[in-house]
Amino acid sequence: MKHSELIKGTLSTLILKLLEDKGKMYGYEIAQEIKEQSSGKIQIKEGSLYPALHKLEADGHVWAEEVFLGKRIRRYYHLTQKGKTQSTADLNELRQFLSTISSMVSPQNMLTS
Amino acid sequence: MKHSELIKGTLSTLILKLLEDKGKMYGYEIAQEIKEQSSGKIQIKEGSLYPALHKLEADGHVWAEEVFLGKRIRRYYHLTQKGKTQSTADLNELRQFLSTISSMVSPQNMLTS
């Protein structure tokens, strides 16, 4: 098992959570923030991050504010109302899942022996 | 997000954990056990389960004992030594990941605001 396998299905939820907390963020910043909050254990690759952001945008969960910094462009992502609703639902589901899995893999677990 | 997306990367670890706890199990039994331990929240489909078992077998993490029940066949899976080692490593990694993600999505989390 590669650690990265475990992130599957959680990335978009993490992004929505961050946007909810911070108000607005750009891609690179999101990757750095996830890396920092996970103490370096979760490092999102660009090939995962940008497609995920584009999908969130296409689905209407976020919108992008384009800011020109000299010649460089920066896309700040913001939550939409739809994204806020989605974030709440996703977080609830993720937390419940984490709770369920945690109980199943806890060292002392032998529920039905 | 579909709930089922979240299971990705955890299924083989769950299977190894169950085999470690129970000694031996057959496919259908594993699916039922996961369903039961998760209070019905995680329901593994055959299309996920059997390929996962076959992969674990091909990788030498489990071996299959074939038992004939009348005309029906049943494949009991057992952990190999390699599988035991893998199980320990996978569980450690999964637990750490769960801990990390949990702290990131906990409601009060605003680590770097």
Add this chain to the structure above:
DNA sequence: TTTAATGCATCAAGAATCTATGTATTTTTT
């Protein structure tokens, strides 16, 4: 008797991530 449950299995499709690659600017180090 017919439906549900048990028990194995595979295949095509869909979804998500990764690696690799590309472009370009800005900051830091040598």
Add this chain to the structure above:
DNA sequence: AAAAAATACATAGATTCTTGATGCATTAAA
């Protein structure tokens, strides 16, 4: 001043995993 690292966006192909659908067959329950 030059080189290296960090910043910042993006895409394409490959890989991996789960799903839904399907199939076969036996046994238990309605």
